[in-house]
Amino acid sequence: MIELKHVTKIFQQKDRITAALSDVSLTVPEGKVLGVIGESGAGKSTLIRCVNLLERPSSGEVFVDGQNLMELSSSELAKARRNIGMIFQHFNLLSSRTVFDNIAFPLELDKTPKAEIKARVNELLKLVGLEKKANDYPSKLSGGQKQRVAIARTLASNPKVLLCDEATSALDPATTHSILSLLKEINRQMNITILLITHEMEVVKDICDEVAVLHTGRLIEQGSISEIFSTP
Numbered sequence: 440m441i442e443l444k445h446v447t448k449i450f451q452q453k454d455r456i457t458a459a460l461s462d463v464s465l466t467v468p469e470g471k472v473l474g475v476i477g478e479s480g481a482g483k484s485t486l487i488r489c490v491n492l493l494e495r496p497s498s499g500e501v502f503v504d505g506q507n508l509m510e511l512s513s514s515e516l517a518k519a520r521r522n523i524g525m526i527f528q529h530f531n532l533l534s535s536r537t538v539f540d541n542i543a544f545p546l547e548l549d550k551t552p553k554a555e556i557k558a559r560v561n562e563l564l565k566l567v568g569l570e571k572k573a574n575d576y577p578s579k580l581s582g583g584q585k586q587r588v589a590i591a592r593t594l595a596s597n598p599k600v601l602l603c604d605e606a607t608s609a610l611d612p613a614t615t616h617s618i619l620s621l622l623k624e625i626n627r628q629m630n631i632t633i634l635l636i637t638h639e640m641e642v643v644k645d646i647c648d649e650v651a652v653l654h655t656g657r658l659i660e661q662g663s664i665s666e667i668f669s670t671p
């Protein structure tokens with residue numbers, strides 16, 4: 440479902456050149472959860488941002504759902520990106536909109552009929568367990584609740600792929616666990632393929648089918664949890 444082929448990303452600022460990613464190839468099969476771990480500066484953010492072309496690789500290819508994203512026109516890319524949901528460490532909710540209206544936002548942009556929006560948002564509120572918070576503003580919510588809203592909002596567009604950028608890094612361990620359980624449930628129920636980046640080992644042990652280890656822009660290992668974490 441997601442395939443990176445020989446992706447290299449070079450940042451150039453004046454006289455400083457950084458290879459954030461060097462010849463990274465990885466595959467996430469449909470319905471699987473891949474976790475990418477690595478220390479700060481390893482290239483994790485750059486990697487996940489290359490999957491929806493928020494960053495354009497300097498070389499290499501990016502395939503999502505069989506499409507080579509690098510070859511798409513900007514309107515085709517906009518369409519392809521609807522298949523790619525993303526959640527962030529700091530949730531990125533709209534503070535002037537209620538929980539309901541945050542989740543409705545992508546549907547409004549798509550000009551979905553009002554009645555359909557209402558039904559869909561209520562269904563998503565139920566999925567993430569926030570029916571009672573529909574009319575609250577984000578400032579009244581806990582971190583875990585905010586991330587649930589962000590998850591519901593991104594699912595509103597029916598993505599096939601979900602990118603999680605340090606999605607639990609701002610949360611305490613118990614809340615992290617409950618968000619990861621929700622993500623696993625979404626992965627199983629909706630067959631959504633998940634790529635997540637994290638600096639926390641516990642996160643990948645919790646929900647990932649496979650783990651990849653990134654170190655100074657290079658993928659140094661990829662395998663099942665037991666392969667990567669077993670001590671010889």
Ligand code: ADP
Pocket residue numbers: 450451452457458459477478479480481482483484485486
């Ligand atoms: P991580 O997410 O693992 O912390 P990043 O992908 O943010 O790593 O960064 C990888 C490397 O690329 C770092 O050395 C970082 O400073 C550099 N980098 C990331 N984004 C940019 C940018 N926009 N311009 C220049 N250098 C960047």
Ligand code: ADP
Pocket residue numbers: 480484605
């Ligand atoms: P993260 O912790 O997720 O890696 P950072 O704080 O490293 O995030 O980076 C935040 C933003 O700044 C990202 O968009 C990244 O691409 C950019 N960035 C990171 N390092 C550099 C850098 N050395 N120069 C310019 N931009 C950078």
